[in-house]
Amino acid sequence: xxxQETQVGTLGGCWHNQLGTRxxxxxxxxxxxxxxxxxxxxxxxxxxxxxxxxxxxxxxRGVIGLVVRWEGTHSVTAWSGHFDLEAGLIAxxxxxTAAEFDHNEWQAxxxxxxxxxxxxxxxxxxxxxxxx
Numbered sequence: 001x002x003x004q005e006t007q008v009g010t011l012g013g014c015w016h017n018q019l020g021t022r023x024x025x026x027x028x029x030x031x032x033x034x035x036x037x038x039x040x041x042x043x044x045x046x047x048x049x050x051x052x053x054x055x056x057x058x059x060x061r062g063v064i065g066l067v068v069r070w071e072g073t074h075s076v077t078a079w080s081g082h083f084d085l086e087a088g089l090i091a092x093x094x095x096x097t098a099a100e101f102d103h104n105e106w107q108a109x110x111x112x113x114x115x116x117x118x119x120x121x122x123x124x125x126x127x128x129x130x131x132x
Contacts, residue, residue: 010085011054011064014119023090023116025066027054037068044070052079060085064092074099079114088118 011033015023025035031054036047052066066079081092093113100108 010060011062011083011090014121015090015116016119017114017116019114021114021116022119023050023066025050031055033064033066037066039070042070042073042075044073046071054083064090066092081113090114090116092116 012026013024015025017023020040022038023035024037025033027033033050033052033054035050037050038047048068048071050066050068052064054062054064056062061082061084064079064081064083067076069076075096075098077094077096079092079094081090083090091113093111095109095111097109
């Protein structure tokens with residue numbers, strides 16, 4: 001089964017999390033995710049490339065994994081979680097690892113979670129989700 005057969009293409013578009021981070025992604029027919037992320041927290045400015053994969057369940061749900069290297073901060077974040085297109089959300093846990101090469105290496109990785117919601121501007125005038 002291809003990713004397109006599960007209607008996961010509608011996962012593409014613009015999403016925001018609880019801290020104002022903006023995630024804009026596209027998903028191809030093989031489940032490869034590409035796009036950009038702009039965080040309102042931390043030291044990285046501007047859009048950062050993001051890449052990942054989706055593994056669909058029967059539509060409209062599935063799992064997603066994303067990775068970003070934060071330019072100029074010597075850190076990487078990976079998200080792993082679930083999406084639900086009917087609910088318009090991506091819920092994922094994240095690991096952020098920063099370069100720590102001294103006695104503080106044990107605290108180099110932080111753990112948290114994000115809930116991304118579909119951007120209201122990504123909706124058609126009748127309120128329906130736009131295909132992505």
